[in-house]
Amino acid sequence: MEFTKKLPNYASFSKLIETNSIYVDKTGIIANFAKSNGPFFISRPRRFGKSTLINTLHELFAHGLEKFKGLEIEPLWDDKTYKVIHLDFSKFKDVPSSSSFNKDFMDSLRFALERAGIEPTKENVDFPAILLEKSIENEDEVVLLVDEYDAPLTAVLNDSNEFEDRRKILSSFYLTVKSCQEKFRFIFITGVTYYAHTSIFSAFNNLKDLTLDLRYGALLGYTSEELESYFGEYIDNAVEVLNKKYHTERYTHDVVVSELKRNYDGYSFDEESLNHVYNPWSIVNFFDAPVRGFIPYWMSSGGSTPTFLVNYLKQGLEKYDSNELQSLLSIDSTVNKDSDTLYRSFENIANIDLFAILYQAGYFCIKSVIYGIFKVGIPNLEVKKAYSNLVLNQLTRTQDAKLRFIEAFKSVLASGNLDKIKELFNTFINELSYETVKNFNEACFRDVLKLAMLTFNVTASTEVMGACGRADITAEAGDYLYVFELKVTDSSKDIETKLNEAKEQIIKNKYARRLTDKTVVPVALVLENNSKSRDKSDTPVCEIVALEKV
Numbered sequence: 001m002e003f004t005k006k007l008p009n010y011a012s013f014s015k016l017i018e019t020n021s022i023y024v025d026k027t028g029i030i031a032n033f034a035k036s037n038g039p040f041f042i043s044r045p046r047r048f049g050k051s052t053l054i055n056t057l058h059e060l061f062a063h064g065l066e067k068f069k070g071l072e073i074e075p076l077w078d079d080k081t082y083k084v085i086h087l088d089f090s091k092f093k094d095v096p097s098s099s100s101f102n103k104d105f106m107d108s109l110r111f112a113l114e115r116a117g118i119e120p121t122k123e124n125v126d127f128p129a130i131l132l133e134k135s136i137e138n139e140d141e142v143v144l145l146v147d148e149y150d151a152p153l154t155a156v157l158n159d160s161n162e163f164e165d166r167r168k169i170l171s172s173f174y175l176t177v178k179s180c181q182e183k184f185r186f187i188f189i190t191g192v193t194y195y196a197h198t199s200i201f202s203a204f205n206n207l208k209d210l211t212l213d214l215r216y217g218a219l220l221g222y223t224s225e226e227l228e229s230y231f232g233e234y235i236d237n238a239v240e241v242l243n244k245k246y247h248t249e250r251y252t253h254d255v256v257v258s259e260l261k262r263n264y265d266g267y268s269f270d271e272e273s274l275n276h277v278y279n280p281w282s283i284v285n286f287f288d289a290p291v292r293g294f295i296p297y298w299m300s301s302g303g304s305t306p307t308f309l310v311n312y313l314k315q316g317l318e319k320y321d322s323n324e325l326q327s328l329l330s331i332d333s334t335v336n337k338d339s340d341t342l343y344r345s346f347e348n349i350a351n352i353d354l355f356a357i358l359y360q361a362g363y364f365c366i367k368s369v370i371y372g373i374f375k376v377g378i379p380n381l382e383v384k385k386a387y388s389n390l391v392l393n394q395l396t397r398t399q400d401a402k403l404r405f406i407e408a409f410k411s412v413l414a415s416g417n418l419d420k421i422k423e424l425f426n427t428f429i430n431e432l433s434y435e436t437v438k439n440f441n442e443a444c445f446r447d448v449l450k451l452a453m454l455t456f457n458v459t460a461s462t463e464v465m466g467a468c469g470r471a472d473i474t475a476e477a478g479d480y481l482y483v484f485e486l487k488v489t490d491s492s493k494d495i496e497t498k499l500n501e502a503k504e505q506i507i508k509n510k511y512a513r514r515l516t517d518k519t520v521v522p523v524a525l526v527l528e529n530n531s532k533s534r535d536k537s538d539t540p541v542c543e544i545v546a547l548e549k550v
Contacts, residue, residue: 011051028072039187042210045362047281050190083116090148098165129176141185150191178203217270221277238290266379299386316354322441329447334377388451396431409456414478422547438531442488469509481518483511522550
């Protein structure tokens, strides 16, 4: 199929325009803040278009409206052009030490100055802050753009000494920017994570943070209207490709949009949760190869699993109590948070709030706002899969749980053999680390089984409403729809009692009454958890001791 415009596979604004690629026009929003001086800051997860935004600002301030013909900003902009100092800190993620970081920062700043048409000082200077100050002292107004300001710090969160050394270098740099602020026509900074004492938030007492600002909730990401307006041809192509692949006519324009929404939409970042956007990385990758289906592109890109997050998740899973664990493991529910919790500045790397990291990394977003309190949850199916995989890898202390269980979960559940299902569940449960299981309550075990099924490509849900009540877990495989009611005990004496409770609940709440073309299989199961009473070396710590069809 021939397309009017190419997919936007570049972060460079000028490249998008030059190659006749789709540019989702955000310039009307950009005009609202670019007329002011700033300094401005915005935080968004990785793969949300921050670099494209920075490149758009670079083009606007360096070259004016030359490449903005027909865009919303054209009649709104009458400013002159400026020398633009453009720094991309994502390049420093793999720098090994603070001395190397300082040198690379210096080299990068010299290059950025030269690219902007500013001659770096000839004086022998040792730090980026001094290099900047000396180099712009004879300049008129210039523009400073910093992309991924936090990348050098995030890369060394596990090394407190290195973190502190880099923080000092960056703090000195931003303090210098502050002291020379009359030299800057415009300052814009992007990042993922909030770090206190980098002088971004402390030195700039007039910093304008756009992160939660309702006016800029759709600045990054694609709205539903933008999806239809800019990618309509690609949606229709996906319809054709998917119908051909599956020899069906099931896929229509509306069905594809619905699946895109289920998998990649649902992000909201503003303080009233009025703007909802799709992940642009996932949308572009889907349209590039719709034959691959609605797969989790964000997870495969590496954007979803920064090393620091993995390390802090591991610590949280070990030290949290059962209620805190439940909030981490329940992927279908929401929790109440305020903005101070979600965007907490990380002052001490030994005391970072795990939930703030997960939110800022993009695993959670604002689902709704009630009386100023944010109800926060996982935005879509793609992120649920990414999060489930991340959590399971930490719970099992392996990176290959998916490889080892994905085929077994699909085939055994599809077989309808309850003995094999019991054996499979026990094999999986005893992969869970002792340090975490000892803090589990019944809801935690329920949610972990749901995480496992989702990760292993089994359609599953927790707390699903039936005719008269909520079932713990439902799962679809083959011709079967399983409705599981789970009970947990720490005493073998209570197994029969717990099993009867589960059966009675299934019968009373009529879990077998489901509107489906599959065979409904209501199942009562009892898990015995001896982790608190057994020695760590004993096995099994946990076991499904009863599993019966009702």
